[in-house]
Structures are given as structure tokens and as C-alpha cells.
Amino acid sequence: FWPAPQEVSTVLINGAPVPFGTRLLFACRQMPSLVVACEICEDLWVADTPATHHCLAGATVVINPSASDETIGKEEYRRQLIASCSGRLYCGYIYADAGPGESTTDMVFAGHDLIGENGSILAESPLFTNGITESELDLERITSERMKNQSFPMADDSAYQTISFNLNPEVTTLTRPVSRNPFVPYGDQDTAVRCRKILAMQTAGLVKRIDHTHAKTVVVGLSGGLDSTLALLVCAGAMDRLGRKRSDITAVTMPCFGTTKRTRSNAEQLADVIGAKLITVDITKAVQQHFDDIGHDSSNTDVTYENSQARERTQVLMDIANQAGGMVIGTGDLSELALGWATYNGDHMSMYAVNTSIPKTLVRHIVSTVATYPDILLSGQELSAILRDILATPVSPELLPAKDGQISQKTEEIVGPYEIHDFILYYVLRFGFGPAKIYRLAQKAFELDQPGQMESREFLKWLRNFYRRFFAQQFKRSCLPDGPKVGSVTLSPRGDWRMPSDASRAAWMEEAEKLGEAAKESRR
Structure with missing residues (x-):
């Protein structure tokens, strides 16, 4: 395939113009620190990941709908990649993997869903199961880390287009782990x-x-x-x-x-x-x-x-x-x-x-x-x-x-x-x-x-x-x-x-x- 153009274009869907491209940011009006971007599947595995450019342009959460087949040893490597990416970019990373309902003609899919934040894995699904994997991302923690790290440059990339959306925040019960002794490691x-x-x-x-x-x-x-x-x-x-x-x-x-x-x-x-x-x-x-x-x-x-x-x-x-x-x-x-x-x-x-x-x-x-x-x-x-x-x-x-x-x-x-x-x-x-x-x-x-x-x-x-x-x-x-x-x-x-x-x-x-x-x- 020929590489996709970096510029955002416009397509018509049911007569309505819709931005189309890889450089899109979705910003929440009610929560200014919630800025979502997307990369797909193998984007996570490449040397120059789209997530890097997304986060430098202001994204705080990266989502990845993936069709990653399962092989021996891949589970741990995938986990390390997501932890590393979220830590290196100070972001939340939501990875939704194709599950066991996919065709098994030549490979199997395990549905290995993960949620990472600032270098930690907050939640993940067991292999070969169906269901919802959920946690909460701490946007204040993400933005705090970015502000303190002076080597994290925010790029003013004019190629990106920001699309605003509405989301009514609701108080939710915390499911993410919170240690009584945060200075002391688990185990x-x-x-x-x-x-x-x-x-x-x-x-x-x-x-x-x-x-x-x-x-x-x-x-x-x-x-x-x-x-x-x-x-x-x-x-x-x-x-x-x-x-x-x-x-x-x-x-x-x-x-x-x-x-x-x-x-x-x-x-x-x-x-x-x-x-x-x-x-x-x-x-x-x-x-x-x-x-x-x-x-x-x-x-x-x-x-x-x-x-x-x-x-x-x-x-x-x-x-x-x-x-x-x-x-x-x-x-x-x-x-x-x-x-x-x-x-x-x-x-x-x-x-x-x-x-x-x-x-x-x-x-x-x-x-x-x-x-x-x-x-x-x-x-x-x-x-x-x-x-x-x-x-x-x-x-x-x-x-x-x-x-x-x-x-x-x-x-x-x-x-x-x-x-x-x-x-x-x-x-x-x-x-x-x-x-x-x-x-x-x-x-x-x-x-x-x-x-x-x-x-x-x-x-x-x-x-x-x-x-x-x-x-x-x-x-x-x-x-x-x-x-x-x-x-x-x-x-x-x-x-x-x-x-x-x-x-x-x-x-x-x-x-x-x-x-x-x-x-x-x-x-x-």
C-alpha cells in the first residue's frame, strides 16, 4: 500500500463533511485535559509510532483497535510495549484486541485487552476470553507528569485537526488499584x-x-x-x-x-x-x-x-x-x-x-x-x-x-x-x-x-x-x-x-x- 497522506482530508458521509486522516485529535469540551487520538494495530510496534506524534500534539489518551494474533511470548511483549508507550509519552493507552471469535483458519486471536497509564498496566483481560476490560485514567496525573518533564516538548503541528465533543462527567466508583503505601512496591x-x-x-x-x-x-x-x-x-x-x-x-x-x-x-x-x-x-x-x-x-x-x-x-x-x-x-x-x-x-x-x-x-x-x-x-x-x-x-x-x-x-x-x-x-x-x-x-x-x-x-x-x-x-x-x-x-x-x-x-x-x-x- 502507498502511505496515507499526512494531511487531514474531508469525506462526505450521508451528505455531511467528515474529517478523514491520521492526524485527528478529539477534545472534550467539559474536560479540557481529555484529548483522544487513535492509532491502529501494528502502529504500536513500529519505530516511529503515530502515538508519539499524537501526544506531542496534545493527546492525553491513545486508543488502539487491534487485530493482533497470538503467538508464544507475544503476550508479555505486548504488555511491555503498552507500558513503555504510556510511560514514555505520559498518556493513557487503551488497547482493544480482536478476540477468540475471529477466524482460526491460520492463526488465533486471544482478545488481550489492556489499559495502561504512565508506565503502569491498570487493567488487562485474561487471554481467550470475551468481556469488558475497564479502569479509570487519571488525567491530572498525566498532565502533572508532562508539566514537570521539561524534555517533553509540545509540538505545534498545524497538520493536526481538533474535533470537539461533549461528554457529561459522572462520579464513578474507582476500580483502579490504589495502594495504602505508595512509596512501597507491591509484593x-x-x-x-x-x-x-x-x-x-x-x-x-x-x-x-x-x-x-x-x-x-x-x-x-x-x-x-x-x-x-x-x-x-x-x-x-x-x-x-x-x-x-x-x-x-x-x-x-x-x-x-x-x-x-x-x-x-x-x-x-x-x-x-x-x-x-x-x-x-x-x-x-x-x-x-x-x-x-x-x-x-x-x-x-x-x-x-x-x-x-x-x-x-x-x-x-x-x-x-x-x-x-x-x-x-x-x-x-x-x-x-x-x-x-x-x-x-x-x-x-x-x-x-x-x-x-x-x-x-x-x-x-x-x-x-x-x-x-x-x-x-x-x-x-x-x-x-x-x-x-x-x-x-x-x-x-x-x-x-x-x-x-x-x-x-x-x-x-x-x-x-x-x-x-x-x-x-x-x-x-x-x-x-x-x-x-x-x-x-x-x-x-x-x-x-x-x-x-x-x-x-x-x-x-x-x-x-x-x-x-x-x-x-x-x-x-x-x-x-x-x-x-x-x-x-x-x-x-x-x-x-x-x-x-x-x-x-x-x-x-x-x-x-x-x-x-x-x-x-x-x-x-
Whole structure:
């Protein structure tokens, strides 16, 4: 066949002029981000696909009515093509395949229908079946990715003709998968592989910094909690990669008013198993002296009481690093940075922050992976046992006095569950979604208001708290220490997140408050 002309022509159908050609875009008047284009069958398989030109001209959804016969191995290749095409072009891709009702004279057709979006397969049909394959395409996610990717050029192609159509949008029940833990991959095996790679990336970042600074030691404040545990594991991996002794790691425990026997014991055992040099500096007297110096009543357990301990610990770590010609390794994670759950110029500050782009839910999975596979760090079951007890310990800064020897200050009871905050954080940073969109996704992911699940009003309470803290605490993120980006998002002011410290939260809070009022009305 001779190639079709690139220009759009006009044909008459029942006396009406109809555009005819390969360069047609169909734009929805009610949803400006819905722009549909079409390619046919083998177009998907060629080097220069029509979909590429369609998307560069503005299409956000590509449909493909295909008569692709089935052969051994073709199913997986077809799946990869559609995932790749939708990811490369930041689009939705709807592939409707000829089914088993076709003639089988020389070949068979499997009816392999697929729906892809931004590199993921949202839905697909089993082979050799008839039926409807359905999902929902997130146009806001598609357009968000395109706006952020400056290498995605929108071509002003005059050869394209746009045809407008009407479509009355309706609220539908979400069928597409929505994970409660979007930072964590599906499946135990996938999670383990991802966590190993993340640990390797953190290690590589620290190796480069140690090599560049010629640091004689790395100093880690070890609390017996998750974040400092992960930081110590990264330090151990870095020393192994550099061919240095793990005793070049200086682990420092600094007990004070809220330190419990459990966390202190875990910190000491962990340092011993890893092979780090352990120093214990009880800061109780120093903090009490500081209270006396500034005239603070030590029975007043306010923010001054808490922050004085955090800043004293940072001073101790910095001075020990100076003594030994070393560098302080930061332990704070992405979730804490988002919520501002760190003391300014206390645990907020370090010389290299290895956990800076790791959210709390992912920190837990990385530590759990090392507990399951301790050979990652050339260790055995003794390390596993310690890590499992650390994983079972409530998250706490331990800045308030313990009660009956137990942790009294539990972070998630104060700021909210990290699973909720990380869910919100992912969609705020990754796609710029607003409160209403995030709430709708949460209804699917957390099965809100279902028996045994969280109520909508509780989720919305934490949603409002997230926005209050996220905007108010930007000043801490505006002066972060260096640290490696290992995932799709980070809050570094030198990279992905350039936000003024005095940005207004009014628009987001107003939307979140309206959601809360609507939820109240629905319960009446």
C-alpha cells in the first residue's frame, strides 16, 4: 500500500463533511485535559509510532483497535510495549484486541485487552476470553507528569485537526488499584529487591562523601529507633564498600529524661553487632545545667524542655566528630521533614543526611528487609533479632519522661499515623494533587468508613494537620544538609522542592475544611 497522506482530508458521509486522516485529535469540551487520538494495530510496534506524534500534539489518551494474533511470548511483549508507550509519552493507552471469535483458519486471536497509564498496566483481560476490560485514567496525573518533564516538548503541528465533543462527567466508583503505601512496591519479593537497591544507593552516596572529605570516622547518634538504625546500617555498608573497618563508625548513645531501658539496650546491642565503636554520653546534667542557665523550670515539659535535649545531642555529636576528624550522619527521614517533626538546628542538622528522601513507611520496610536477609550486611540472626525488636518499638523521640519505664511520648498519637501522612505526602509531592483528590484516593485505599477501618472524619483530621504542619515547617526544609535522592520525590531546596518559607496554606486548608463539613453532613 502507498502511505496515507499526512494531511487531514474531508469525506462526505450521508451528505455531511467528515474529517478523514491520521492526524485527528478529539477534545472534550467539559474536560479540557481529555484529548483522544487513535492509532491502529501494528502502529504500536513500529519505530516511529503515530502515538508519539499524537501526544506531542496534545493527546492525553491513545486508543488502539487491534487485530493482533497470538503467538508464544507475544503476550508479555505486548504488555511491555503498552507500558513503555504510556510511560514514555505520559498518556493513557487503551488497547482493544480482536478476540477468540475471529477466524482460526491460520492463526488465533486471544482478545488481550489492556489499559495502561504512565508506565503502569491498570487493567488487562485474561487471554481467550470475551468481556469488558475497564479502569479509570487519571488525567491530572498525566498532565502533572508532562508539566514537570521539561524534555517533553509540545509540538505545534498545524497538520493536526481538533474535533470537539461533549461528554457529561459522572462520579464513578474507582476500580483502579490504589495502594495504602505508595512509596512501597507491591509484593514481598519486589519490596525486598527495591529495599536492597535503596540501601545500596544510600550507601553509594555516603561512600562518595566520605571519600571526598577524607573523614576518619562517621558519627551517628544512635537512639534505638528506626531512623538511626537505618543510618547505622548505611554506615556499615559504606565502610564495607570502602574496605575499611567498621570500628571507624562512632555510634553515640545520649540518654536523658525520656530514654527507656529498651531503646538504650537495643542501641548498644546494635552497635556491638555491627562492629561500631560505642560511646555513651549521658546528657542529663548538661541539659539540667542549661535549664538553670536560662531560668527554665525543669518540671515544665514544654517545647523548650524537649528541644534543649535535641540540640544538646547535636552539639555532642558535632564536637565528637570534630575531635576525631569525622562527620555527623543525619538520621531524620522524609516524613519528619514534611511534618517538621525535628528540632531546628537539633536533629534537623548534620553533615550528610542519608535518610533525607526515605519516608517513614519505607524506612520500616528497609530495616525489615535487612532483618529478613541479614547477609546483606554480612551478619546473622543476632542482628535480625535486634532489628525485629526495634521494628516493634513505638516511634518516639523520647524527649518526655518515661512512665513506669515505658515510652510515654508516641509520635503517631501526636502528629498522626505515618501510613496516612506518607500517603498524603506522596500525592502532594509526586503529582501536586489537592485535598479533595487525595481524599477520594484515600477512600479507595483505606476503605474509609468500612467495618474495622478508619472513619472519614479521622482521615480528614490528619489531612488538615498535614497541611498545617507542611506549610508552617518549610523554614526547616529551606536549609537542609546534603543527602541522596533515592526515589521519585525529595524535599531538598536545591532540587525538587523550591517552596518559600512563608507560603500561604489558606487555599489548601479551605478545601480540606469543606471536605470535613461535607463528611459531617453525610453522617447526619
